Amino acid sequence: MLLSLARRSSAEALGTAFLLAVVVGSGIMAERLAAGQPALALLANALATGAGLIALILGLGSISGAHFNPLVTLSLALRKEMSWRDVPAYWVAQIFGAFAGVAAAHAMFGLALFSASQHSRSGMAQGFSEFIATFGLLMVILGCARARPKAVAFAVGAYITAAYWFTASTAFANPAVTLARAASDTFTGIRPADAPGFIAAQLLGALAATYLFKWWQGARTVQS
Amino acid sequence: MLLSLARRSSAEALGTAFLLAVVVGSGIMAERLAAGQPALALLANALATGAGLIALILGLGSISGAHFNPLVTLSLALRKEMSWRDVPAYWVAQIFGAFAGVAAAHAMFGLALFSASQHSRSGMAQGFSEFIATFGLLMVILGCARARPKAVAFAVGAYITAAYWFTASTAFANPAVTLARAASDTFTGIRPADAPGFIAAQLLGALAATYLFKWWQGARTVQS
Amino acid sequence: MLLSLARRSSAEALGTAFLLAVVVGSGIMAERLAAGQPALALLANALATGAGLIALILGLGSISGAHFNPLVTLSLALRKEMSWRDVPAYWVAQIFGAFAGVAAAHAMFGLALFSASQHSRSGMAQGFSEFIATFGLLMVILGCARARPKAVAFAVGAYITAAYWFTASTAFANPAVTLARAASDTFTGIRPADAPGFIAAQLLGALAATYLFKWWQGARTVQS
Amino acid sequence: MLLSLARRSSAEALGTAFLLAVVVGSGIMAERLAAGQPALALLANALATGAGLIALILGLGSISGAHFNPLVTLSLALRKEMSWRDVPAYWVAQIFGAFAGVAAAHAMFGLALFSASQHSRSGMAQGFSEFIATFGLLMVILGCARARPKAVAFAVGAYITAAYWFTASTAFANPAVTLARAASDTFTGIRPADAPGFIAAQLLGALAATYLFKWWQGARTVQS
Numbered sequence: 034m035l036l037s038l039a040r041r042s043s044a045e046a047l048g049t050a051f052l053l054a055v056v057v058g059s060g061i062m063a064e065r066l067a068a069g070q071p072a073l074a075l076l077a078n079a080l081a082t083g084a085g086l087i088a089l090i091l092g093l094g095s096i097s098g099a100h101f102n103p104l105v106t107l108s109l110a111l112r113k114e115m116s117w118r119d120v121p122a123y124w125v126a127q128i129f130g131a132f133a134g135v136a137a138a139h140a141m142f143g144l145a146l147f148s149a150s151q152h153s154r155s156g157m158a159q160g161f162s163e164f165i166a167t168f169g170l171l172m173v174i175l176g177c178a179r180a181r182p183k184a185v186a187f188a189v190g191a192y193i194t195a196a197y198w199f200t201a202s203t204a205f206a207n208p209a210v211t212l213a214r215a216a217s218d219t220f221t222g223i224r225p226a227d228a229p230g231f232i233a234a235q236l237l238g239a240l241a242a243t244y245l246f247k248w249w250q251g252a253r254t255v256q257s
Numbered sequence: 258m259l260l261s262l263a264r265r266s267s268a269e270a271l272g273t274a275f276l277l278a279v280v281v282g283s284g285i286m287a288e289r290l291a292a293g294q295p296a297l298a299l300l301a302n303a304l305a306t307g308a309g310l311i312a313l314i315l316g317l318g319s320i321s322g323a324h325f326n327p328l329v330t331l332s333l334a335l336r337k338e339m340s341w342r343d344v345p346a347y348w349v350a351q352i353f354g355a356f357a358g359v360a361a362a363h364a365m366f367g368l369a370l371f372s373a374s375q376h377s378r379s380g381m382a383q384g385f386s387e388f389i390a391t392f393g394l395l396m397v398i399l400g401c402a403r404a405r406p407k408a409v410a411f412a413v414g415a416y417i418t419a420a421y422w423f424t425a426s427t428a429f430a431n432p433a434v435t436l437a438r439a440a441s442d443t444f445t446g447i448r449p450a451d452a453p454g455f456i457a458a459q460l461l462g463a464l465a466a467t468y469l470f471k472w473w474q475g476a477r478t479v480q481s
Numbered sequence: 482m483l484l485s486l487a488r489r490s491s492a493e494a495l496g497t498a499f500l501l502a503v504v505v506g507s508g509i510m511a512e513r514l515a516a517g518q519p520a521l522a523l524l525a526n527a528l529a530t531g532a533g534l535i536a537l538i539l540g541l542g543s544i545s546g547a548h549f550n551p552l553v554t555l556s557l558a559l560r561k562e563m564s565w566r567d568v569p570a571y572w573v574a575q576i577f578g579a580f581a582g583v584a585a586a587h588a589m590f591g592l593a594l595f596s597a598s599q600h601s602r603s604g605m606a607q608g609f610s611e612f613i614a615t616f617g618l619l620m621v622i623l624g625c626a627r628a629r630p631k632a633v634a635f636a637v638g639a640y641i642t643a644a645y646w647f648t649a650s651t652a653f654a655n656p657a658v659t660l661a662r663a664a665s666d667t668f669t670g671i672r673p674a675d676a677p678g679f680i681a682a683q684l685l686g687a688l689a690a691t692y693l694f695k696w697w698q699g700a701r702t703v704q705s
Numbered sequence: 706m707l708l709s710l711a712r713r714s715s716a717e718a719l720g721t722a723f724l725l726a727v728v729v730g731s732g733i734m735a736e737r738l739a740a741g742q743p744a745l746a747l748l749a750n751a752l753a754t755g756a757g758l759i760a761l762i763l764g765l766g767s768i769s770g771a772h773f774n775p776l777v778t779l780s781l782a783l784r785k786e787m788s789w790r791d792v793p794a795y796w797v798a799q800i801f802g803a804f805a806g807v808a809a810a811h812a813m814f815g816l817a818l819f820s821a822s823q824h825s826r827s828g829m830a831q832g833f834s835e836f837i838a839t840f841g842l843l844m845v846i847l848g849c850a851r852a853r854p855k856a857v858a859f860a861v862g863a864y865i866t867a868a869y870w871f872t873a874s875t876a877f878a879n880p881a882v883t884l885a886r887a888a889s890d891t892f893t894g895i896r897p898a899d900a901p902g903f904i905a906a907q908l909l910g911a912l913a914a915t916y917l918f919k920w921w922q923g924a925r926t927v928q929s
Contacts, residue, residue, distance in 0.1 A: 040473050051393055058423030067296030072739030076749050077300050077422055083756065084307065085419035091412040092397035095404030096473055137389060141425045143382045158815040165809060169723055173764035180767030181855070183405070188763040190415070191862070195757035198749055199730030201813045249712050249768055264697050275617055282647030291520035301524050301646055308531065309643035315636040316621035319628030320697055361613060365649045367606045407629070414639070488921050495917075499841055506871030515744030525748050525870055532755065533867035539860040540845035543852030544921055585837060589873045591830045631853065638863070 036096060042122045044097035046130035048089050052101050053134025053213050054141075055085035060220035061142045074220065075197060083194030090186035099186075102207040103127055104239035108171055111243050124209075131213035139217065150215055150222025154202060159227075160234040162202035167238030169196065170206045175246045208232045260320060266346045268321035270354035272313050276325050277358025277437050278365075279309035284444035285366045298444065299421060307418030314410035323410075326431040327351055328463035332395055335467050348433075355437035363441065374439055374446025378426060383451075384458040386426035391462030393420065394430045399470045432456045484544060490570045492545035494578035496537050500549050501582025501661050502589075503533035508668035509590045522668065523645060531642030538634035547634075550655040551575050552687035556619055559691050572657075579661035587665065598663055598670025602650060607675075608682040610650035615686030617644065618654045623694045656680045708768060714794045716769035718802035720761050724773050725806025725885050726813075727757035732892035733814045746892065747869060755866030762858035771858075774879040775799055776911035780843055783915050796881075803885035811889065822887055822894025826874060831899075832906040834874035839910030841868065842878045847918045880904045 035041070059081035063074035090099040098115075100106045106123045109115040136146040170192055177188045196204030205211045205223070211232055215225040223231065259265070283305035287298035314323040322339075324330045330347045333339040360370040394416055401412045420428030429435045429447070435456055439449040447455065483489070507529035511522035538547040546563075548554045554571045557563040584594040618640055625636045644652030653659045653671070659680055663673040671679065707713075731753035735746035762771040770787075772778045778795045781787040808818040842864055849860045868876030877883045877895070883904055887897040895903065 036473065044473065047396070051396075054389065055419050055423045058425075059419065062299075062422050062425070063296060066299060067294075070294075070296065070739075070742075070745075072735060072742065072745045072749060073294075073296045073300070075734075075738060076745070076752070077296060077303075079749075080300070080304070080752070081419045081422035084415040085423065088393075088397045088412045088416035088419060091405060091408050092400035092416075095400060138423065141382055141386045141389060141423075143380075143425070156815075158813055162813045165726065165813060169760075172719070172723075173760045176764035176767060181763060183408075184763050184855075184858070186408070187411075187859075188760045191756040192760035192764075195727050195731065195753045195760060198734050198753035199727045199757065199810065199813075201730075201734070201815070249708065249716065260697065268697065271620070275620075278613065279643050279647045282649075283643065286523075286646050286649070287520060290523060291518075294518075294520065297518075297520050297524070301520060301527075304524070304528070305643045305646035308639040309647065312617075312621045312636045312640035312643060315629060315632050316624035316640075319624060362647065365606055365610045365613060365647075367604075367649070407632075410632070411635075484921065492921065495844070499844075502837065503867050503871045506873075507867065510747075510870050510873070511744060514747060515742075518742075518744065521742075521744050521748070525744060525751075528748070528752070529867045529870035532863035533871065536841075536845045536860045536864035536867060539853060539856050540848035540864075543848060586871065589830055589834045589837060589871075591828075591873070631856070634856070635859075 038119055038122055041097040041119070042126040044093045045100060045123050046126040046133070048093040048097065048099055049101045049127045049130035049209055050134035050137060051089050052085065053131045053210065054138045056082050056210065057135050057214065057217050057219060057221050058138035058141060059085075061138065061144075064220040075203070078221065079194050079197035082197065083190040085190075086193055087186050087190035090189060094186065101127060101209075103209055104167060104171065104207065104235060105174060108175065108239055108243045112175075112246075127209040128212060131209040132216060135213045135217050144219075147216040148218040150218045150224050152218075152222040152224055153227065154223050155227045155230065159202045160230050162200040163205060163231050163234035164238040166196050166200045166202065166204035166206040167235040168242045170204075171239045171242035172245070175242060179250070202231070205231055206235060206238075208235055211235070262343055262346055265321040265343070266350040268317045269324060269347050270350035270357070272317040272321065272323055273325045273351045273354035273433055274358035274361060275313050276309065277355045277434060278362045280306050280434065281359050281438065281441050281443060281445050282362035282365060283309075285362065285368075288444040299427070302445065303418050303421035306421065307414040309414075310417055311410050311414035314413060318410065325351060325433075327433055328391060328395065328431065328459060329398060332399065332463055332467045336399075336470075351433040352436060355433040356440060359437045359441050368443075371440040372442040374442045374448055376442075376446040376448055378447050378451045379454065383426045384454050386424040387429060387455050387458035388462040388465075390420050390424045390426065390428035390430040391459040392466045394428075395463045395466035396469070399466060403474070426455070429455055430459060430462075432459055435459070486567055486570050489545040489567070490574040492541045493548060493571050494574035494581070496541045496545065496547055497549045497575045497578035497657055498582035498585060499537055500533065501579045501658065502586045504530050504658065505583050505662065505665050505667060505669050506586035506589055507533075509586065509592075512668040523651070526669065527642050527645035530645065531638040533638075534641055535634050535638035538637060542634065549575060549657075551657055552615060552619065552655065552683060553622060556623065556687055556691045560623075560694075575657040576660060579657040580664060583661045583665050592667075595664040596666040598666045598672050600666075600670040600672055602671050602675045603678065607650045608678050610648040611653060611679050611682035612686040612689075614644050614648045614650065614652035614654040615683040616690045617686075618652075619687045619690035620693070623690060627698070650679070653679055654683060654686075656683055659683070710791055710794055713769040713791070714798040716765045717772060717795050718798035718805070720765045720769065720771055721773045721799045721802035721881055722806035722809060723761050724757065725803045725882065726810045728754050728882065729807050729886065729889050729891060729893050730810035730813055731757075733810065733816075736892040747875070750893065751866050751869035754869065755862040758865055759858050759862035762861060766858065773799060773881075775881055776839060776843065776879065776907060777846060780847065780911055780915045784847075784918075799881040800884060803881040804888060807885045807889050816891075819888040820890040822890045822896050824890075824894040824896055826895050826899045827902065831874045832902050834872040835877060835903050835906035836910040838868050838872045838874065838876035838878040839907040840914045842876075843911045843914035844917070847914060851922070874903070877903055878907060878910075880907055883907070
């Protein structure tokens with residue numbers, strides 16, 4: 034039984050807001066406490082983000098499906114597992130929520146609500162990292178969602194914890210997250226000028242994984 | 258089948274005692290071993306607390322429901338998922354247990370059973386952090402409890418691990434925990450004068466999440 | 482369907498051997514790599530032990546029940562969930578396996594197979610820590626085993642990860658582990674003279690938890 | 706219902722590629738960020754690898770079975786749980802995928818696609834470590850796969866996290882991984898000359914575990 038679009042969209046907004054609060058907030062805390070030890074800061078940031086994702090997907094999955102990511106929404110629409118009519122509301126909610134989450138994190142740590150990031154993340158290796166990161170994320174979600182829907186929260190949390198470390202870009206893998214992190218001049222920020230390249234690479238990765246699964250899983254109708 | 262209130266309350270007391278022993282004890286150990294590296298100390302404290310919550314909720318969930326938090330009890334009563342008649346016994350058990358747990362942690366580490374904390378935690382940003390932390394905790398619990406009751410232990414443990422890092426207050430999110438940590442002049446303590454502000458913010462956060470779910474889930478009767 | 486006692490005992494021996502290899506081996510690795518940072522060494526040791534327990538209980542649970550601890554075997558016998566006739570074979574297997582695991586860890590790291598530990602762990606606070614650690618371990622196992630048998634592996638792994646940090650003794654909580662760690666003059670060792678006090682405290686903790694659950698759960702027959 | 710061999714093999718290749726990208730990529734990141742703190746580097750590498758395995762097995766298990774390891778494939782064939790006819794395709798896919806994953810990791814971090822490792826890992830203690838590591842890995846997989854197939858991902862991820870720490874060799878436990886890591890002159894590399902010894906020890910460990918389970922579980926036909 035599907036809840037109304039207003040309820041589902043508000044859950045997407047709230048969940049994406051919490052996701053950004055976790056990413057940006059734990060990054061601020063980590064940088065403050067681990068000054069001079071970047072490995073320790075990234076470890077705290079990665080474990081907090083992975084754990085946060087597990088909690089948020091478990092908590093909000095039954096309300097909205099817990100996408101928190103425009104490319105997950107897009108991929109499910111391409112797979113006909115979600116109505117195209119609901120896609121714009123999900124996207125708006127995710128982007129709005131992402132910025133709200135950044136503002137909440139900044140407020141918790143006594144910073145201005147928004148600030149343009151100075152953190153340069155550019156070049157081919159960074160773009161390739163985002164392609165791989167997003168391809169892997171969608172591969173894990175699509176592979177898990179049909180066969181083991183109850184395990185998706187753990188798969189996503191574990192994947193992102195790993196991806197913070199195994200990609201050179203620390204795995205943004207999410208356009209809403211990328212846009213909002215451009216508004217945070219902190220540990221997890223990204224220079225606004227570098228955001229479009231990240232988002233393009235993410236889109237390619239998500240599409241590649243979606244079409245790969247089309248081949249793997251065929252055109253079977255889904256039962257959830 | 259519900260156990261007698263005496264049995265359930267004793268499990269709430271024991272579980273909350275262990276929760277405080279984990280929070281305060283691991284904080285003492287972490288501060289002793291990681292002197293001068295606050296990020297490492299908080300990481301150990303956060304992972305120990307998250308893991309401890311998973312174990313305690315899995316262990317005692319079948320006895321008392323494993324609330325260990327007066328605001329969880331309040332929220333479930335407001336949702337009519339718990340009898341108001343049992344609320345006072347749960348609250349007394351949780352608060353009594355919390356102080357017993359602090360005393361146990363102090364005894365294990367050779368300290369006086371109680372000591373007033375000197376750890377200042379005040380100001381708007383701290384209060385806002387506690388509002389967010391508790392709102393998120395209840396959001397995760399209420400969202401998970403109906404749809405995926407078996408996953409609640411993992412959702413709560415993961416959430417608190419993240420919340421130690423993404424909130425500026427390190428996410429007390431629990432009035433019984435807050436009161437008892439005021440009696441511990443160690444890493445995880447809070448100055449008694451700062452406790453009321455924390456508890457007020459926590460109450461607001463819990464109520465906000467409870468009413469949000471009333472909108473999301475409607476007035477459906479619950480089947481557990 | 483129960484396997485023969487020979488098969489089950491050999492699984493107990495092998496599982497306890499791997500448990501000790503994990504505890505002692507990861508302690509050696511941690512001390513070597515984190516020289517001078519005891520918090521980092523204990524964090525690695527705690528996470529490796531918790532993760533190892535999850536894997537071993539999931540792997541061998543279907544063969545022997547995966548006790549790996551004489552007090553778990555004792556408690557289940559007292560609860561009539563295990564035949565007293567099988568208890569001696571389990572105890573012998575656990576103790577034999579524990580020493581074999583220490584020898585294997587030492588061999589992997591190029592050390593003599595056994596060496597008497599010089600690591601002093603004595604005094605009231607240490608004994609109280611072992612009482613609490615073992616009480617909590619049995620509380621978690623007994624609470625989880627009936628209501629949520631599939632979650633026991635995660636509950637135990639999470640509990641021990643937390644207990645390494647929240648007890649002053651780093652939670653041995655297991656007489657077979659205690660005896661064998663007396664034969665390892667490494668990070669996780671215990672002076673042979675201190676072992677009896679630890680074991681006595683562990684026994685008291687296990688009995689207290691067993692009788693508490695008798696009250697909580699009554700004399701119901703168990704269906705596994 | 707089994708997918709075609711082409712689909713399953715491609716999933717094995719992709720999964721093994723991601724596994725190597727996780728192992729090697731997180732090793733590069735860890736060494737760069739934690740220069741001079743080998744314990745911190747290994748902790749990040751171990752947690753990323755364990756988390757990555759959980760995600761990959763959950764994501765691709767329903768497509769190919771998620772072996773990602775020639776010895777898992779061999780063991781299942783010996784147990785008649787996999788057709789011998791499919792084994793060569795799985796092996797080729799795993800080895801091809803492993804090298805592709807190393808190249809991907811190197812590309813993400815701006816390094817040459819392949820480079821012969823200079824990291825010496827030889828001697829009896831290293832070989833014994835690989836025997837133990839692989840024996841344990843197969844023991845966990847075989848014990849879990851029949852009784853609790855849904856838990857295999859968590860068992861394997863937890864086991865490898867522990868094994869990075871409790872073995873002196875940091876638990877390669879996989880011939881495809883060993884070969885490909887010989888082509889990476891980074892934190893997780895192995896000198897090509899040392900690879901054959903590792904692989905021989907791994908094979909012995911896997912065979913020992915396979916025959917042990919033959920005794921434990923008898924010749925029962927398997928129902929998956």
